[in-house]
Amino acid sequence: MSTTASAYQATFEELGTPLRDVTFVVVDLETTGTNATEGGITEIGAVKVRGGEVLGEFQSLVNPGQPVPAFIARLTGITNAMVATAPDIALVLPSFLEFARGSVLVAHNAPFDVGFLKAMCARLDYEWPGFDVVDTVPLARRLVTRDEAPNHKLSTLANLFHATVSPEHRALADARATVDVLHALFDRLAPMGVTHLEDLATAADPVPPEVRRKRHLADDLPDAPGVYLFRGPGDEVLYVGTSVNIRKRVRSYFTAAEKRKRITEMVRIAERVTPVACATPLEAQVRELRLITEHAPRYNRRSKFPERHSWVRLTDEAYPRLSVVGAVVAGAAHIGPFVSRRTAQDAVHALHDALDIRQCTARLPLVSRKAGSPCALAGMGRCSAPCVATQAPDTSYEQVADAAHRALTGDPSPVVRALSDRIATLAHQERYEEAGEVTRRLRAFVSGAHRAQKLAPLAACAELVAARPSGIGDAPGKPGGWEIVVIKHGRLAATGVSGPGVNPLPLVSALRTTAEHVEPPVPPSPAAHPEETDLLIAWLDSPGVRLVHLSDTWACPVRAAGAHAELTWASERVRTEIATEVPTGMPTEIRTDGGVPAPENPRHVDTMTAC
Known part of the structure; x- marks a missing residue:
């Protein structure tokens, strides 16, 4: 299979940003109360930092447009006289948003401060910029034990970490103290493997330190679709997986997003991760299946033994x-x-x-x-x-x-009809256990017949070339190009991606020339793992697929088992005949030799230019 790289622009999140390169704006608000909808802001203070260096500060009193409650004045020292001549929030908020643009917001008890900022944006009909937000409270709960501090208030943490500024319920002072607390928490997170911005999303969750420390295994992986192999001692393949973005997916194994105990056990054993970049997600799925079949990893539960x-x-x-x-x-x-x-x-x-x-x-x-x-x-x-x-x-x-x-x-209707009648009779007689047994048998027969009738035509086809516009479905490419696959006897023999605005026919010719040679199987068994052929059939049935070349007839019986595969099996009579839905004289196969194709049949051979 060709591994032609697809044009793919990774997002900022997928790239992974070291904490030392992230610009944080640590913000604190003083308000007239706790209700963001009805209350007002009396003061905004913020400190911009990156890599431990202070880049700037922002501080302003704000006229809340309502009286400052007495107990708030006693707590903060901000009185009605102090805010009477202060600028309105409509003047202060745009300045703060500009100060914080392109940064990550940090606050101690962030839902409170961010909630007020969002409420003010909504009140003034401003669009909320959608900042990433880091809350130091859950981080402190994860990292600071009760033996070290009785609680996780800002004043308690500032005292524990010897902050250079003592919080005093004034916005800028509290923001400065939060900066020192944030840096102290980062120092504790680093040995646990939390070194990137993306790690902070799950840093507050209980992840075993020995798992988080292996976060570096994902550092050199590509931001591309493909397969990844976790390898243990002796280079044993422990687990095989697939993703549209290898690096981002592997990162998730070292966070609280991974809930499976057996996979956490696997990560503890793993020593390295081997990536296999693929041209398309389809190729990644196929390679994953083949690697599972080849290595039989002990932590994979998928079918590994086609024999x-x-x-x-x-x-x-x-x-x-x-x-x-x-x-x-x-x-x-x-x-x-x-x-x-x-x-x-x-x-x-x-x-x-x-x-x-x-x-x-x-x-x-x-x-x-x-x-x-x-x-x-x-x-x-x-x-x-x-x-x-x-x-x-x-x-x-x-x-x-x-x-x-x-x-x-061909047509399983006589069997379906006979067993459906028996199910209905047993249900009418309230012999529900026997009806369930017959139903299970009927399902097994219909699903087996349906699968064979799907596999057989593709297994008999020596070569099928199909294309799908990239940028749709699970394809990460830019719109305008084409995903192209070459299938031989139900096996993926080649695949590639043509770029936007590029004539895809030369790539089609190259893929056909260099495609894997596949020996004909005995249908309905394909020349690949049956699950691989199932993947190819699902891809061929996806929206936008066009047939470019077909060497043989690719058809299924008109009255096939698929007509019954989705029926609901119940005590009622199962609908079995589709003759009324099939016009008399309709061809039972799709012709590629000059004959007339079935009406409204999506499987006729097409060309790339006609697509």
Whole structure:
């Protein structure tokens, strides 16, 4: 697969900013009360700092437009006489916002101060600039124990950290004291791995120090879509993941955003992270799946063993029967793959409930030399008993086998109809446990048939080239370009991204020439992990996809299992027929050889210029 880099502009947040490079504006307000909606501001004080250096200060009394309560005057020393000649908030607020522009606001009990500033902006019809905000109170609660300080008031913390200024309920003095407290808290956070602005968002949460200290593992990772591998001692692959931004996603593992205990355990063991940058998110998803299959990481819970998938096969015998197998063979009808053998067996039971197909496992000759003993199912009328045929082949069983073949590869309506009737009957008789069992079997059969009918056409297609406009869906590229994929027999063989305004056809030609060679599989099994083919099908079904080249017919039966896959299984009769929705004479496949395509069919071959 090509790893052509896509044009991607990382955001400021994704880049990660060291705390020493961040400009903080530490602000404190004095007000007429605690209600931001009804109260007013009497004083604003702020200190601008970066890298431990004071860059500037801002201080102004403010006329609140209402009397200063007596207890507020006693607390702050700000009287009505002092604010009577002070400027109105309409004059002070724009100056403060300009002073704080482009910085991160810091306050002790930030919801109070920021709440008043937002309320004043709303009152004056100003747009709130959307500052990032750091609150020193939760940081102090995380870092300062009760043994060190009885509480986390600003005055208590200023005394603990030997601040150069004592808070006195005046805005500028309190802001200066908060600066000293902030720097002292940063000193305590650094050994815990909190060294960037983005870390502060979760620094107040309880993250084990040994986990946070490994924050540096994400420092050199790319800001691009791709796959990341956590590696432990001996370079063992512990975990494989994917993201549209590798660096940002890996950073989250060292914060309180990660809640999974087993992943926290994995991070404790991890020694490094290996990135694999990819051209598109689709390639990242596919590579993740392949790496999980290859390494079987112990901390991944996704399916890692495609060889353990089960299929249901209609055997190729004189009198076919259903069998649960681990691989497909040419010339036989299959459904699946199923994630477990039990689910595959449920699908078999569903077919046995609906069709009189034999359940014995012996290989029967076309005509037996001597009559066999019919089983109990034959006595109940649920098997045509081909084992007893001695004079001529049992032609009635041929009809049963044909019905089973059609249910597996085409229209499952007879099976759905038969089991739906049984579910309704059992529910009417209040035999709900039995109805639930039949429902489970029916779901297993329909989902297995639906999956096989989706996989088979793509598995049989030697080459399919498709394109999707970049900048939509999960694609991070700029609008105007194209994501291009080459799929061979259900396997991603190449992918790349063309830039905006660039003719994509040369890239299409290059990708087709350099694409991975893929040996044809035995459909419906694709030449890749079935989950990889599922990813490709989902991508092909996403909005805006155009088919550029198709080597073979890509089609599904008109009356396929997919028509039943989304139905609600209940005690009521399940809707099974879609014949009224399909006009008579509609083609059952999509032609690429000059024939007429199905009406309103989105799968016709298109060209890039026509897109």
